[in-house]
Amino acid sequence: MKFVFPGDKIGYAEEFVGGEGVYEENGELYAAVAGRLKIEDRVVSIESVKKIPEINKGDIVLGRVVDVRNSIALVELSRKSGNDRELRHTGIAALHISNVQDGYLKDFDSAIKYMDIIKARVIDADLLKLSTKGRDMGVVKAICTNCKTELEVKGDKLKCPKCGNVESRKISSDYGKGKWE
Numbered sequence: 001m002k003f004v005f006p007g008d009k010i011g012y013a014e015e016f017v018g019g020e021g022v023y024e025e026n027g028e029l030y031a032a033v034a035g036r037l038k039i040e041d042r043v044v045s046i047e048s049v050k051k052i053p054e055i056n057k058g059d060i061v062l063g064r065v066v067d068v069r070n071s072i073a074l075v076e077l078s079r080k081s082g083n084d085r086e087l088r089h090t091g092i093a094a095l096h097i098s099n100v101q102d103g104y105l106k107d108f109d110s111a112i113k114y115m116d117i118i119k120a121r122v123i124d125a126d127l128l129k130l131s132t133k134g135r136d137m138g139v140v141k142a143i144c145t146n147c148k149t150e151l152e153v154k155g156d157k158l159k160c161p162k163c164g165n166v167e168s169r170k171i172s173s174d175y176g177k178g179k180w181e
């Protein structure tokens, strides 16, 4: 039995049908969640295994975006919000593009970027799925893609105080209000 993590390539769309916990990108199948790989009648799916005992559905967590694909962003969890203690077992959680905000989002580019720190709600603790819907959810810290300076809120955008670069994000109402490292 093979264990897979979000973002792991698990096969090709022409040999398997993607089931639960699997997504397709350019004809290739990837794990969207962490768990055990299951193949049955050419349907490949992922069976959940609870990876982080201290994470429960509804928890608010903080994490860093470590990879952004077409339809999911992978987030390395660092700790629960309002809790100074770090998570003992860090894990990679998945934020699907449909769970970023209310309403349609065409691509991640205008909402979530690599290296952003986000505040999110756990919507599935076994599969480590996140949502950033809601006013106080979303990006709480981001750096300029141009010069790596920490961005500041300017209206409904983020602006770089150093080079003037303006960027879009799904900004949390908590942006810049705490220490998020």
Ligand SMILES: [Zn+2]
Residues within 6 Å of the ligand: 144, 145, 146, 147, 148, 149, 160, 161, 162, 163, 164, 165
């Ligand atoms: Zn800049």
